[in-house]
């Protein structure tokens with residue numbers, strides 16, 4: 001379901017702008033109905049009032065909790081069932097963050113990613129994206145939403161931008177606490193500055209070598225690392241939020257001195273931060289994570305050379321549920 005369709009249905013039931021805003025706000029913020037004597041609902045047209053319980057049940061059915069997998073770091077991976085029975089993953093992050101999925105599967109096909117192995121199965125509607133937030137808010141507060149779960153947000157741009165707009169208005173999430181993550185897509189760079197809610201930007205860099213990037217992200221748009229950083233810098237200066245450059249650290253592939261020199265060349269002096277995340281090994285894939293000591297040393301070297309670098313663990317690593325693994329395990333019949 002699209003949020004726009006939901007708005008049209010509300011209007012067809014007689015909702016005025018304040019009513020529409022009220023229904024969307026209660027849903028996106030997962031707030032209970034008011035119990036006071038003068039509830040706005042009591043002043044709504046009867047057609048709308050009578051339709052609300054069924055509508056609310058329908059919205060609840062867009063994302064239901066199938067299972068929760070708490071990690072030792074305060075995160076929890078959620079397997080979420082959509083209304084057609086398909087499952088996606090959301091991750092409750094420490095410090096009131098939530099990572100949501102935007103597609104079922106993904107067409108980019110990053111060679112180290114479980115989700116990418118499935119290819120794209122279907123897009124998530126904007127309401128299904130917001131429904132993951134509403135579901136998570138019933139479990140704990142959510143003040144930051146990152147679009148880094150299953151899928152490439154730029155490949156489902158209309159739905160993701162619609163969800164961002166609602167979360168940044170009725171959803172009570174600060175605009176810089178909405179993080180649009182992409183491998184780099186010209187359509188995203190064109191559309192993001194046009195929205196009334198401008199999210200922060202995360203760019204998946206992973207390597208400074210164009211040839212290696214083509215191998216690691218085989219179906220990503222052919223952006224050179226230089227062009228990607230240039231586009232990111234432009235957006236960062238426009239919004240005033242630093243870009244988060246994402247780097248999945250793969251042992252023996254992108255952790256050598258040539259890459260460190262490339263990072264310094266590309267990112268020194270830029271308005272951004274490099275998030276280095278040692279790879280979360282997946283049993284069926286040949287990639288390995290470097291030791292934590294090696295990762296710490298890399299981050300130190302980059303710091304010394306003027307690149308702001310944050311070394312992060314992938315959330316819920318001990319859960320053995322890197323992006324796409326929970327879904328893969330829950331649907332063994334679909335595996336080749």
Ligand code: SF4
Pocket residue numbers: 106107108109110113114115116117149150151152183
């Ligand atoms: Fe898609 Fe992200 Fe996986 Fe790449 S890492 S295949 S963009 S879900």
